[in-house]
Amino acid sequence: MTSTALPTTDDLRAHARDALRNIGVDVVEGDGLHARTPLTGEHLFGLRSATDADTEQALAASRTAFLTWRTTPAPRRGELVRRLGELLREHKGDLADLVTIEAGKIRSEALGEIQEMIDICDFAVGLSRQLYGRTIASERPGHRLAETWHPLGAVGVISAFNFPAAVWSWNTAVALVCGDTVIWKPSELTPLISLACHHLLTRAADEVGAPRDVHRLLLGGRAVGETLVDDPRVALVSATGSTRMGREVGPRVAARFGRSLLELGGNNAAIVTPSADLDLAVPAIVFAAAGTAGQRCTTLRRLIVHRDIADTLIERLTTAYTKLPIGNPFDDTTLVGPLISTTALDAMRGALARVQAQGGKILAGGNRRLAEAAPAAAYTEPVLVRVDEQSDVVREETFAPILYVVTYDTLDEAIALHNDVPQGLSSSIFTRDQQEAEIFLSAAGSDCGIANVNIGTSGAEIGGAFGGEKDTGGGREAGSDAWKSYMRSATNTINYSGELNLAQGVSFL
Numbered sequence: 471m472t473s474t475a476l477p478t479t480d481d482l483r484a485h486a487r488d489a490l491r492n493i494g495v496d497v498v499e500g501d502g503l504h505a506r507t508p509l510t511g512e513h514l515f516g517l518r519s520a521t522d523a524d525t526e527q528a529l530a531a532s533r534t535a536f537l538t539w540r541t542t543p544a545p546r547r548g549e550l551v552r553r554l555g556e557l558l559r560e561h562k563g564d565l566a567d568l569v570t571i572e573a574g575k576i577r578s579e580a581l582g583e584i585q586e587m588i589d590i591c592d593f594a595v596g597l598s599r600q601l602y603g604r605t606i607a608s609e610r611p612g613h614r615l616a617e618t619w620h621p622l623g624a625v626g627v628i629s630a631f632n633f634p635a636a637v638w639s640w641n642t643a644v645a646l647v648c649g650d651t652v653i654w655k656p657s658e659l660t661p662l663i664s665l666a667c668h669h670l671l672t673r674a675a676d677e678v679g680a681p682r683d684v685h686r687l688l689l690g691g692r693a694v695g696e697t698l699v700d701d702p703r704v705a706l707v708s709a710t711g712s713t714r715m716g717r718e719v720g721p722r723v724a725a726r727f728g729r730s731l732l733e734l735g736g737n738n739a740a741i742v743t744p745s746a747d748l749d750l751a752v753p754a755i756v757f758a759a760a761g762t763a764g765q766r767c768t769t770l771r772r773l774i775v776h777r778d779i780a781d782t783l784i785e786r787l788t789t790a791y792t793k794l795p796i797g798n799p800f801d802d803t804t805l806v807g808p809l810i811s812t813t814a815l816d817a818m819r820g821a822l823a824r825v826q827a828q829g830g831k832i833l834a835g836g837n838r839r840l841a842e843a844a845p846a847a848a849y850t851e852p853v854l855v856r857v858d859e860q861s862d863v864v865r866e867e868t869f870a871p872i873l874y875v876v877t878y879d880t881l882d883e884a885i886a887l888h889n890d891v892p893q894g895l896s897s898s899i900f901t902r903d904q905q906e907a908e909i910f911l912s913a914a915g916s917d918c919g920i921a922n923v924n925i926g927t928s929g930a931e932i933g934g935a936f937g938g939e940k941d942t943g944g945g946r947e948a949g950s951d952a953w954k955s956y957m958r959s960a961t962n963t964i965n966y967s968g969e970l971n972l973a974q975g976v977s978f979l
């Protein structure tokens with residue numbers, strides 16, 4: 471199915487300009503960066519890319535702001551984030567429009583992304599009164615041991631195109647209440663939503679009397695990111711994107727003993743056992759695999775199905791895949807919007823050609839759509855591929871809606887297949903057998919940072935920590951105690967005994 475006609479690039483340009491104006495941003499055109507839309511694949515605006523001088527100025531201003539911000543009481547810092555959350559609520563529709571125009575998300579997913587930003591603001595405001603340290607029992611009389619948490623400094627946030635705003639907010643809301651400042655280098659593919667977010671945060675800062683420079687935005691490509699990666703004034707580099715990017719960033723930050731928080735690629739799988747409720751599993755699988763046109767880090771890419779139910783499940787998935795409405799993401803009936811670019815489509819086709827050469831069989835989907843209406847855009851049918859084994863192409867992350875289906879006979883075999891990929895982000899099992907579910911969640915089960923039961927791999931909520939193991943980079947963001955990555959701890963020994971007592975019974979003088 472193809473949903474209604476696509477808007478024209480002129481319509482989208484006017485729409486983006488209106489949304490930005492409603493938020494308070496006037497587009498100032500410049501050189502170096504193209505704002506474009508995957509809906510038509512065409513250029514919207516030229517924007518100015520940050521120069522080395524801009525980056526230097528941002529680093530210096532961020533440092534000055536930090537000197538004030540670090541001693542502002544944390545609950546007062548929370549007021550800035552609370553105001554940001556209010557502004558995000560007020561402008562939710564316009565922000566979601568920008569996400570659709572720049573990242574191609576369907577309307578409900580774009581609104582969901584902004585909701586996630588609101589949720590992390592609420593979470594961070596609560597956190598601003600809960601940055602707890604511990605008191606530790608001292609072995610010495612009249613002594614107290616305490617752990618205190620202090621702000622780190624400037625946090626460099628480097629973000630990917632597919633969650634162009636939410637990933638920024640996960641980092642920024644938490645970093646700000648922790649007393650850090652933020653310098654954001656968004657994806658070069660999504661500058662407009664970045665301008666909008668930066669504007670709202672700056673407005674919130676003005677309204678609550680916080681230093682404006684607690685947040686700086688640097689638009690540009692990878693070179694701008696590299697400057698942040700190498701600069702010792704950036705205490706923490708929080709980088710979200712491909713494993714390729716993380717492999718470059720991680721060692722460079724480590725070489726200067728900086729801290730990094732890496733949120734990289736996934737190759738997520740679900741195991742479907744014979745007892746699974748297929749009425750629940752089928753829509754969960756289709757959303758996880760085809761939603762966001764397969765462009766979530768948590769997208770379901772591998773389905774590991776028990777041999778006894780494989781034919782039934784495949785038949786139901788094939789039927790669901792052939793009915794997916796593909797096209798204009800502003801149309802409420804559309805479920806699959808465009809890929810970000812024709813380059814992504816080429817990568818998808820390359821992976822499909824390789825897997826077919828290795829014996830894989832396409833069961834449904836895989837055709838390009840709307841090529842005549844929008845030759846520069848990349849609309850495609852999500853694709854279901856049956857494979858006999860997890861070959862090299864299956865073990866890679868192809869950032870497109872390809873779901874590989876492989877069968878298993880024993881749960882041990884399924885878990886071994888599940889873990890036999892370099893990445894370790896998200897995972898799930900569909901089962902009504904509690905023992906199987908518990909084994910999957912145990913130390914001998916999924917090796918991922920996210921392990922779910924009877925729900926797909928994508929669509930995490932704020933509250934739990936988000937991140938993954940192995941080639942996914944090991945970072946944790948957003949919930950639980952992920953805030954500790956944005957602070958440094960100090961251990962304090964306080965002697966109120968009036969005597970000098972050395973630890974471990976050491977005597978001296």
Ligand code: NAD
Pocket residue numbers: 628629630631632633637655656657658690691692694695696699710711712713714715718719732733734735736766767768867869895937938942
């Ligand atoms: P990408 O790696 O191409 O770019 C991500 C960001 O890194 C961009 O801002 C880019 O300019 C910057 N960058 C690239 N190379 C750099 C370098 N050497 N030094 C500094 N900065 C550099 O990723 P993308 O195509 O925008 O996003 C898709 C990828 O991101 C997928 O692999 C996806 O799984 C991953 N992702 C992961 C998470 C997560 O939380 N684990 C979330 C979203 C996306």
